[in-house]
Amino acid sequence: DTGVSQDPRHKITKRGQNVTFRCDPISEHNRLYWYRQTLGQGPEFLTYFQNEAQLEKSRLLSDRFSAERPKGSFSTLEIQRTEQGDSAMYLCASSRGTAQETQYFGPGTRLLVL
Amino acid sequence: GDSVTQMEGPVTLSEEAFLTINCTYTATGYPSLFWYVQYPGEGLQLLLKATKADDKGSNKGFEATYRKETTSFHLEKGSVQVSDSAVYFCAPLDSSYKLIFGSGTRLLVRP
Numbered sequence: 001d002t003g004v005s006q007d008p009r010h011k012i013t014k015r016g017q018n019v020t021f022r023c024d025p026i027s028e029h030n031r032l033y034w035y036r037q038t039l040g041q042g043p044e045f046l047t048y049f050q051n052e053a054q055l056e057k058s059r060l061l062s063d064r065f066s067a068e069r070p071k072g073s074f075s076t077l078e079i080q081r082t083e084q085g086d087s088a089m090y091l092c093a094s095s096r097g098t099a100q101e102t103q104y105f106g107p108g109t110r111l112l113v114l
Numbered sequence: 115g116d117s118v119t120q121m122e123g124p125v126t127l128s129e130e131a132f133l134t135i136n137c138t139y140t141a142t143g144y145p146s147l148f149w150y151v152q153y154p155g156e157g158l159q160l161l162l163k164a165t166k167a168d169d170k171g172s173n174k175g176f177e178a179t180y181r182k183e184t185t186s187f188h189l190e191k192g193s194v195q196v197s198d199s200a201v202y203f204c205a206p207l208d209s210s211y212k213l214i215f216g217s218g219t220r221l222l223v224r225p
Contacts, residue, residue, distance in 0.1 A: 043158070100207065
């Protein structure tokens with residue numbers, strides 16, 4: 001396993017701009033999760049996919065956020081019209097899709113909205 | 115909804131001291147329980163897990179036992195090292211497969 005990778009690792013943007021993050025899960029992992037972590041806090045769930053289907057979205061995920069996982073492989077998370085409150089670490093994780101299994105996390109994308 | 119409470123940090127210990135980080139949770143049913151660790155500048159790594167009552171997870175000298183009766187999953191290590199300095203997160207896996215994280219406990223081990 002090469003591990004979960006995320007790109008970019010860091011992103012600085014101006015308020016109102018759109019940003020897109022990419023996550024490549026461990027190969028053959030069919031569940032993919034997005035979490036958000038603000039400074040000094042634990043990660044909070046945003047959304048998850050089983051293959052290409054988005055199965056659950058947190059109420060934290062406003063209409064400005066959209067996530068996709070075309071073909072059930074990599075995933076993208078887009079934030080439109082960014083706000084300063086969107087500044088956080090965005091974490092991606094993947095798992096095989098069996099019950100009780102471990103989620104493996106990527107290094108995260110740190111977003112700073114000026 | 116499901117939730118988790120961890121002891122607040124920072125926890126500051128001298129090298130070779132005994133470590134306990136308390137974790138209690140509320141959840142529907144009997145979720146799998148995880149401890150993740152975040153070293154400075156790095157992502158979350160799985161430290162250990164337990165999937166059913168009375169299971170003991172262990173790794174790198176750390177241990178935690180799934181206590182159903184007290185809904186707890188306290189992390190322990192008999193002798194900490196400077197390299198254990200990190201933030202530790204307790205997280206049950208809820209019924210829809212998402213991890214519910216606590217606020218984390220920062221551990222600082224001094225030589």
